[in-house]
Amino acid sequence: MDAAAWRYFGRSAESLSWGEMATLAVLPNSPSLVHPGKNSPRLIKKRNDLLDKLAVLKIIDQSTANLSKLEPIPGKPQQLPQNAPHLLNRFKAERSALKTGSTRITSTLDYDLQLRVSSLLKRYNNRYRANDINNIAALVLDVKKVLYLVMLATSTNRKTPNWKVMWI
DSSP states (O other), rough: OOHHHHHSSSOGGOOOOOHHHHHHHHSOTTTTTSTTTTTHHHHHHHHHHHHHHHHHHHEEEEEEEEHHTTSOOOOSSOOOOOOOOOHHHHHHHHHHHHTTTOOOOOOOOHHHHHHHHHHHHHHHHHHTTTTTTEEEEEEETTTTTTTEEEEEOOSOOSSOOOOOOOOO
């Protein structure tokens, strides 16, 4: 559900409205039947029927259901955020060794801090590029708890970067 929330609404599932959650709940396993951006009337009807059912069951009140029906449905799916690409690449590389079928990982990275440091690095990287300095990196640690909080690096060549992330 969380991946679908990011994919269709650009945020986590816990921050979705009733209308958005109902939209995700009625998306079938076969996207060709009802797909955001296509067959919109059918998707809206299915979402609204579910909202009415939730109101009848007194899970939500009727005014919440009515307001939720006014919410737009999503257009084409969005790209999933990749705010910690080094961690993602490490997980992909080590997933088979971990012997897990899950694609969900839990890390100590601080999402909000990761975004703030990323923004800061982009500004500095743009400034340093004028001096032909093209790479920049940051690693923020909580040394008392021995946790990675932020892990970022950039390179001018994203396909074959000239940096390596070292794991301790």
